[in-house]
Amino acid sequence: MIKFWKSAAKGKTGCPVRPPELKSTSTPDIKSLINTQLLLEENEDPKHMFDKNSKLTLSLCDILNEKKAIKYFVQYMESIGKEVLIKCWLEIEDFKIQTQYQDSSNENGNYSKINRTKSLDLHCKCVSKKDYKDVNTQRFSWQDNSELFTSTSNTRHKNECSMSSCRNLSEHLTSNSSNTSKENVKTGNYTEEAIKIFKKYVALEAPFQLDLPDSNRKSVISNICQPEGKITEDCFQPVQDILFSQIEKNYFNDFVNSPFYIKAQIDILTSGSLNLKDILHNETILFYFTEFLEQESCRVLLEFLMGVMHFRDNLLNNSSSQDPAQAQADAIAIYEKYFSLQATHPIGFPTDIRLTIESDICREEGPLPTCFDMPYRIVFKTLALYVKTFLESELYFKYLSEMIHSVENIWSTSHHKSHSDCSSEFSISTQNTLLAMGDPVFRKKKRNLSVPDMTIDSNQLYNADALWQRNRSDGLSLGRVNSLGRFESKFEPDPDKKGKSVLKKMVSRFVPTSTSKVEEEMAWQIAHMIVKDVTDLTMAPPDNEHEDM
Amino acid sequence: MSESYEYLFKFLVIGSAGTGKSSLLNNFIGNKFKEDRCHTIGVEFGSKIVNIGGKSTKLQIWDTAGQERFRSVTRSYYRGAAGALLVYDITSRDSFNALANWLRDARTLASPNIVILLVGNKKDMEEAREVTFTEASQFAQENELMFLETSAKTGENVEEAFLKCSKTILAKIETGELDPERIGSGIQYGTGTSKRLAAPKKPARTPSDCACHV
Numbered sequence: 114m115i116k117f118w119k120s121a122a123k124g125k126t127g128c129p130v131r132p133p134e135l136k137s138t139s140t141p142d143i144k145s146l147i148n149t150q151l152l153l154e155e156n157e158d159p160k161h162m163f164d165k166n167s168k169l170t171l172s173l174c175d176i177l178n179e180k181k182a183i184k185y186f187v188q189y190m191e192s193i194g195k196e197v198l199i200k201c202w203l204e205i206e207d208f209k210i211q212t213q214y215q216d217s218s219n220e221n222g223n224y225s226k227i228n229r230t231k232s233l234d235l236h237c238k239c240v241s242k243k244d245y246k247d248v249n250t251q252r253f254s255w256q257d258n259s260e261l262f263t264s265t266s267n268t269r270h271k272n273e274c275s276m277s278s279c280r281n282l283s284e285h286l287t288s289n290s291s292n293t294s295k296e297n298v299k300t301g302n303y304t305e306e307a308i309k310i311f312k313k314y315v316a317l318e319a320p321f322q323l324d325l326p327d328s329n330r331k332s333v334i335s336n337i338c339q340p341e342g343k344i345t346e347d348c349f350q351p352v353q354d355i356l357f358s359q360i361e362k363n364y365f366n367d368f369v370n371s372p373f374y375i376k377a378q379i380d381i382l383t384s385g386s387l388n389l390k391d392i393l394h395n396e397t398i399l400f401y402f403t404e405f406l407e408q409e410s411c412r413v414l415l416e417f418l419m420g421v422m423h424f425r426d427n428l429l430n431n432s433s434s435q436d437p438a439q440a441q442a443d444a445i446a447i448y449e450k451y452f453s454l455q456a457t458h459p460i461g462f463p464t465d466i467r468l469t470i471e472s473d474i475c476r477e478e479g480p481l482p483t484c485f486d487m488p489y490r491i492v493f494k495t496l497a498l499y500v501k502t503f504l505e506s507e508l509y510f511k512y513l514s515e516m517i518h519s520v521e522n523i524w525s526t527s528h529h530k531s532h533s534d535c536s537s538e539f540s541i542s543t544q545n546t547l548l549a550m551g552d553p554v555f556r557k558k559k560r561n562l563s564v565p566d567m568t569i570d571s572n573q574l575y576n577a578d579a580l581w582q583r584n585r586s587d588g589l590s591l592g593r594v595n596s597l598g599r600f601e602s603k604f605e606p607d608p609d610k611k612g613k614s615v616l617k618k619m620v621s622r623f624v625p626t627s628t629s630k631v632e633e634e635m636a637w638q639i640a641h642m643i644v645k646d647v648t649d650l651t652m653a654p655p656d657n658e659h660e661d662m
Numbered sequence: 663m664s665e666s667y668e669y670l671f672k673f674l675v676i677g678s679a680g681t682g683k684s685s686l687l688n689n690f691i692g693n694k695f696k697e698d699r700c701h702t703i704g705v706e707f708g709s710k711i712v713n714i715g716g717k718s719t720k721l722q723i724w725d726t727a728g729q730e731r732f733r734s735v736t737r738s739y740y741r742g743a744a745g746a747l748l749v750y751d752i753t754s755r756d757s758f759n760a761l762a763n764w765l766r767d768a769r770t771l772a773s774p775n776i777v778i779l780l781v782g783n784k785k786d787m788e789e790a791r792e793v794t795f796t797e798a799s800q801f802a803q804e805n806e807l808m809f810l811e812t813s814a815k816t817g818e819n820v821e822e823a824f825l826k827c828s829k830t831i832l833a834k835i836e837t838g839e840l841d842p843e844r845i846g847s848g849i850q851y852g853t854g855t856s857k858r859l860a861a862p863k864k865p866a867r868t869p870s871d872c873a874c875h876v
């Protein structure tokens with residue numbers, strides 16, 4: 114009979130009725146995993162539930178055009194000696210914004226704004242929606258810092274120096290340079306700037322060579338040498354295009370696999386909370402979330418979301434070549450898995466939803482891509498509630514600590530050789546939010562034991578200073594790799610040390626040097642939660658695991 | 663009460679439509695074989711705790727859709743998997759010919775350390791065989807894959823396939839070739855180990871493992 118319902122559906126012979134119930138074994142009172150009250154509020158836009166972007170996944174476009182995590186990218190490029198590419202990009206960007214600022218103060222704002230959007234479009238689909246004021250506050254000022262470049266030009270092959278210029282870069286990236294822009298408005302002349310950039314990067318004899326094709330150089334020259342003397346803001350566009358594609362092709366993937374990228378992600382994690390979309394569209398955290406959902410016995414909800422997402426995307430993206438019979442077969446596969454009374458993976462949708470889905474699947478023209486949207490929204494909202502508990506779960510902290518670990522592990526393998534003062538492999542002390550990890554004796558002892566017999570005085574856990582002292586007696590050298598990748602011992606005199614607890618200082622290393630107190634506080638709280646979580650775990654008797662459901 | 667395990671591995675099952683990926687997963691996690699299984703839309707999850715050399719290891723298995731029209735979406739799940747079964751159907755030459763494409767996707771999208779095992783499924787249908795054991799072994803050898811023929815119907819070699827792949831991953835952890843704590847490795851410490859809070863022995867790294875190294 115089930116066969117019949119299937120073949121009937123596949124064979125376009127009108128609409129199959131609900132499959133007859135063969136077995137009475139399927140209990141209609143399956144515990145529902147969802148709460149149908151969780152439907153949308155009237156004014157809520159359900160579209161965002163289908164967006165595919167995660168805060169945790171940064172594209173080159175996010176970084177260059179939206180300036181997200183750009184300081185880490187600059188640091189990365191410095192570390193591989195390719196900073197000239199990103200510096201040039203940023204100088205041109207700054208030039209554009211400056212030009213735009215002047216234009217708009219000359220009431221030509223609209224014209225240049227359109228231009229800017231166009232030029233972004235050339236690179237990628239994500240168009241900066243920021244209005245010009247926003248853009249202006251995050252503009253980068255390189256012009257008034259030519260000494261930065263002269264110093265680098267003399268010594269740019271020396272690693273040490275490129276690191277110190279990195280500090281400068283980072284500072285400039287975050288500094289608000291409104292002063293400069295005002296000055297430039299007064300002078301009202303940016304031809305000089307254009308020529309400066311040209312001489313520095315584009316000219317044949319330029320000190321910073323970008324590997325530009327001749328045609329490219331020529332088109333920049335003709336852009337700058339306009340007969341009316343008017344230089345447009347996008348005169349360097351050909352250069353930016355080349356830079357973008359060079360970076361994307363040769364460097365971006367390595368950046369994504371570098372500790373700099375993970376650091377950027379840690380910043381994101383500690384600067385606000387994640388939502389369901391951020392998790393669904395970042396494979397790394399999704400691995401942890403999936404395990405979490407399994408522990409909560411509702412992994413099927415995730416499976417359902419993914420199934421509907423695929424169903425929907427497939428129909429929307431290939432709408433022209435779609436065969437209604439195939440769409441119907443897909444819909445029936447989803448129906449039989451999650452909705453039917455004999456569903457193999459029942460979610461517990463109420464009867465009215467099931468009936469609506471049945472009739473939507475059976476439309477003469479085949480089901481619409483949106484036919485599961487309503488149950489999707491319910492499940493999405495349900496899962497969003499699980500995100501809250503996930504963010505407080507052991508698994509989330511495991512994720513966070515592995516992120517941190519990855520940064521320091523890569524650092525320590527790639528940098529500690531060059532820093533002889535680093536006597537321990539565990540050179541970043543953020544690790545020590547996980548207490549015993551940095552303790553070599555403890556580590557050795559524990560490796561072969563499956564049941565932990567940790568005996569840590571809980572007072573010690575909450576008294577950070579005592580902790581570090583405890584570690585020190587084991588000969589662990591505490592220190593950190595600073596934002597420049599350089600190892601700094603904690604025990605060296607440190608002028609800003611006073612008044613801050615050690616742990617708090619550790620936490621400040623999670624966040625960029627210039628971020629606000631609020632973000633630092635957030636990072637601090639997260640680290641504190643890690644410590645608390647570890648305490649709970651280690652203090653609890655072995656069998657005392659949480660068991661929801 | 664949740665079972666405890668020492669490691670959690672993310673596993674993928676990939677390969678052309680109808681080769682029996684979902685059937686393999688279902689056999690592995692103890693479900694009955696079904697003749698009329700629906701094609702997969704999206705991802706089907708399964709998990710199981712297995713014992714490998716005395717270490718209880720949990721596998722989080724992502725069984726992906728094989729149909730070409732879902733390819734673009736399923737590719738996004740490759741990242742961060744520790745192991746993969748690459749499945750073809752020994753009764754379908756087409757599914758064997760498609761392997762090179764699947765492999766290229768896996769090698770470019772998944773982590774470079776991913777351990778892949780080639781699976782020739784439907785071993786029970788000897789009379790309809792289109793791909794010989796020898797030529798598949800050769801393909802496996804050329805591409806540095808492990809290889810097994812299985813039957814999701816009779817269950818032959820199904821568990822072995824998952825175990826063999828897991829063993830290799832574990833061995834790589836022990837030699838330090840894989841660092842479980844490296845984010846994106848597709849490996850997590852489990853409930854059994856998280857409590858011990860111990861870092862594993864320092865992996866001996868080759869320069870090429872270091873992402874900073876360019």
Ligand SMILES: Nc1nc2c(ncn2[C@@H]2O[C@H](COP(=O)(O)OP(=O)(O)OP(=O)(O)O)[C@@H](O)[C@H]2O)c(=O)[nH]1
Nearest residue numbers: 680681682683684685697701702728784813814815
């Ligand atoms: N005789 C035999 N049939 C099998 C075997 N494995 C799978 N099948 C059958 O092959 C068909 C397809 O199996 P599935 O497991 O759905 O294939 P799949 O790879 O998951 O397909 P997609 O989800 O579309 O990618 C089903 O009818 C199964 O019953 C096997 O080992 N022997």
Ligand SMILES: [Mg+2]
Nearest residue numbers: 683684701702
């Ligand atoms: Mg399948």
